Amino acid sequence: MRILYYLFLGIVFGFVMTKSEAISWYRIQEMFRFESFHMYGIIGTAVVLGVIGIALMKRFDVKTYKGSELNLKNKDWSVPRYLFGGTIFGLGWALTGACPGPLFTLLGQGIWAIGVVILSAMLGTYVYGAVRSKLPH
């Protein structure tokens, strides 16, 4: 049954990302050219509601359905890791017009070329895993 819960959430997420056009390469270019508020509206709404929701969950000590603490671990402090890694990610995001969620959602549209991007993103992750001890963290 728990599998169905995650499957359902994933279906809703893919549906929303498609209907909001957030998975469109065109929307990503429009965002980085500051020629529409649309994408900023989506991310901004999610973050504002997210900040309020998580603050309320902490304030009222909301637990998971199992009664354990929420899975909100603090990220380790670093600047180069987030700045360099983030910038490299951003280059790929704007080039392909997709971040990891949309990569999978676009596959549902039958855009087979996106399979190449997914395989190559796996390769990028693999190479990171191979050289990570040499990178600043």
Added chain:
Amino acid sequence: MSWLSGSWHWSVSGAMIAATMFLLLYAGRTFGFSSNLRTMCSIAGAGKRHAFFDFDWKAQRWNLVFAAGAIIGGYLAFFVFPNPEPVEISASTINWLAGMGITAPADTGSSSSYVPPELYATDQIFTLRGLVALVGGGFLIGFGTRWAGGCTSGHAITGLSNLQLPSLIAVIGFFAGGLLMTWLFLPFILAI
């Protein structure tokens, strides 16, 4: 039922993305899509070569199921409840793209209006431009997201919602990289 097929307002979409995050937190999970790439490397056997992939990936199965759902959701939204209108972007973006020979969403014909055929038509896999954009772009995504420890869902949505400074730095990086690509490198790559 027309609300199901038309495009959705940004506020509705933003609220539903936040709801997805809350429902994953309630289940004891966290909203982070790019972890799946690491899991997929582990399943493919990368743990034998590098310790980074030698972890109990079975604990991440829920996230793969979530990803499978995202594919199904994309299928349903595109084929079962299709939007009769093409992706609607601003006229200035269309003009800028037209100057580089990129088809506008309204003119993509029988292919999806979400992506330009100049990069995403299946035969582009075998052109130099397509290879640079698809293979190069994918590599940057996979390498960058793992180094940064998260992607748009993990940092921009979850991390910022939890007021984490590292996530803000990562998001600044996302935008620095995105602006560099769109304004500086993309015109050259599209001209290949």
